[in-house]
Amino acid sequence: xxxxxxxxxxxxxxxxxxxxxxxxxxxxxxxxxxxxxxxxxxxxxxxxxxxxxxxxxxxxxxxxxxxxxxxxxxxxxxxxxxxxxxxxxxxxxxxxxxxxxxxxxxxxxxxxxxxxxxxxxxxxxxxxxxxxxxxxxxxxxxxxxxxxxxxxxxxxxxxxxxxxxxxxxxxxxxxxxxxxxxxxxxxxxxxxxxxxxxxxxxxxxxxxxxxxxxxxxxxxxxxxxxxxxxxxxxxxxxxxxx
Numbered sequence: 001x002x003x004x005x006x007x008x009x010x011x012x013x014x015x016x017x018x019x020x021x022x023x024x025x026x027x028x029x030x031x032x033x034x035x036x037x038x039x040x041x042x043x044x045x046x047x048x049x050x051x052x053x054x055x056x057x058x059x060x061x062x063x064x065x066x067x068x069x070x071x072x073x074x075x076x077x078x079x080x081x082x083x084x085x086x087x088x089x090x091x092x093x094x095x096x097x098x099x100x101x102x103x104x105x106x107x108x109x110x111x112x113x114x115x116x117x118x119x120x121x122x123x124x125x126x127x128x129x130x131x132x133x134x135x136x137x138x139x140x141x142x143x144x145x146x147x148x149x150x151x152x153x154x155x156x157x158x159x160x161x162x163x164x165x166x167x168x169x170x171x172x173x174x175x176x177x178x179x180x181x182x183x184x185x186x187x188x189x190x191x192x193x194x195x196x197x198x199x200x201x202x203x204x205x206x207x208x209x210x211x212x213x214x215x216x217x218x219x220x221x222x223x224x225x226x227x228x229x230x231x232x233x234x235x236x237x238x239x240x241x242x
Contacts, residue, residue, distance in 0.1 A: 008086055010035035011105055013070035015207060017063055019056040022205065022219065023101035027051065029087065039067070082181055082208060083108045095119075096226045103205035103223065107181040110197025113174050113227050119149035121228035122165075123242045124158030124235045132158060132235030137165035139232065144171020149200070151176065151228050153220060154193065156186055158234045158242075163192055167199060176224045177204040178216035185212045217241060 014020055014028075014035055028038050028051055038046075043057030052060060077084050085091050086105045094115045096102045106112070113119050122140045124132060140150045140162040150166035152159040154175035166173035175196050179185050181204040184193040196202055205223065206216060221241055225231050236242040 004088060007035050007088055008084060009067070009071050009074050010039040011086055011088075012074045012084065013039060013063075013067055015105060016066070016070060016073075017060060019052055019060065021101075022103050024051055025104045026101050029104060039064070077107070077208070080182060080208065081109055085112060093227060095228075096223065099222065099226045101222075102226070105205065107204050107206070107208060108201050109181055109203075110201030111172075112201055112203065113149045113151065113172075117147065117149055119151055119174075119228050121151045121224050121231040122158065122162030122234060123152055123224065123231065124233055125237060125240060125242070126155055126157040126159075128157040128161075128235045133161045136161035136234040137168070139234065140165030140173075141169040141171075144169035144173070147171075149174065151224055153178070153217075153224055154185075154189055154196070154202070156189075158236075160189055160192065162234075163196060167192070167195060170199070172200040174200045174227065175202045176220050176227070177202065177206070177212075178220040179212035180204060180206050180208040180210040182208040183211065 014025060032038055043052060043060035046052045047054060047057045074084065084105060085108050091112060093112055120143055122136055124136060136158045143150055144166040150162055150171060150173040152162040152175060154163060154177060163173050163175060173196055181202055184190045193202060233242045
């Protein structure tokens, strides 16, 4: 158990290094199978092997002194009601493991979708029509009544309607965020943001406190689709993110 905690703390530290994105962290894991070993490596070695861009190795090395800060941050997650689920944990979703650049860690309020149960994403436009909104809500309600886990992005429009339909049916629903799991975006979904962990979970690969940014949402979308056996686009523009 102590070794697992050390590995998770080193992963938490690694995730704070700006030059380390999800794809790089996954490549490093596939190569070394130990985050503690990666922490103990020199930046130059990682650069020479193609894991770091030229000029970032000194920053990687300098951040070694922040391990205690990472330990405190890791231990502080529980106080905030946030769980740090990693590819080292049995709870990590099997559906995500085969993804290219699958997130090595997930921040979770509530639960993760169950691997042994069907799940479907209900997604679409933020600026949807009334008809689209009601269709998403009705469809998600029917799916939840049939025992299907409903996954979406907690966004305005179709996403929010999908979550609401699942909650109306007393079903399980999961909101995947493009910001830290401690941030509700949009703010007027706050009551639903609090309600979802009681029937499922709010999930993000972004560290707590990270604000929503446009670059985050394509990354968020791969988790929505990765967790889902089917993706249902209720209403969207031709070139939409959905």
